Amino acid sequence: MNLQNHKDSITENGFTVINNIFSDEEINKIIHILENIDTSKExxxxxxxxxxxxxxxxxIPHIKDLIFNNHIKTIIKEIFGDNYFVVKSIYFDKPEKSNWYVAYHQDLTISVNKKIELPNFGPWTTKQNQFAVQPPLHILENIFTIRIHLDDTDENNGALxxxxxxxxxxIYRPENIDWNVETEKICNVDKGGIMIMKPLILHGSNRTTNGKKRRVIHIEFSDKELPEELNWSEKMN
Structure with a gap:
């Protein structure tokens, strides 16, 4: 896997797509676990x-070995570096009939273990007992996001x-986008492929129009330690 082009694309453009990272068998095992979990938790x-x-x-800790296959481990080491760890993970399922539309935005918050007053950290939000805060810019600039696609995704079912x-x-406010100088790119990803992006890239997605699912596992990585009073809420090597 020649990853240098992808590394260059992330540095320059803020994103890249790499297909064929998971086999159909691996994806089907992941889906099987997802379809058999207790969904009543908060x-x-x-x-x-x-x-x-x-x-x-x-x-779902037992899904970890499936997610971090050899391809993903190589990508993390070669594109991100040796000292990166997981800091956030979310699974999204936009059902076939979903009219979920996401306006352009940057991912400006990180998940942490508690709320405390710190210089250059804020504003704060709390969702379901989880604390999120906007950290200083250098922390955001350092994060990589991997989005693992469990379905073929294109502009008709909410590709980013x-x-x-x-x-x-x-910090780039969406209302300030100057479309005379900026362009929009739709990121099609095959089932079993991944998209890697920097959280500060402006991104959004359109409504699904083709009646097809779009299931994505979103994992963020950093190699930065937070001020000693604060911890990443999901830190995992």
């Missing part, structure tokens, strides 16, 4: 439009759309 969010599991790797290179412009 970290699970269910509605007609969306099913989501926060703290995914904590909630991104604004290339927007990850390198700091």
């Amino acid at each position: 970290t699970f969010r269910k509605s007609e439009d969306l099913f989501a599991i926060r703290q995914f790797l904590k909630e 759309k991104v604004v290339p290179t927007s990850h390198s412009k700091g």
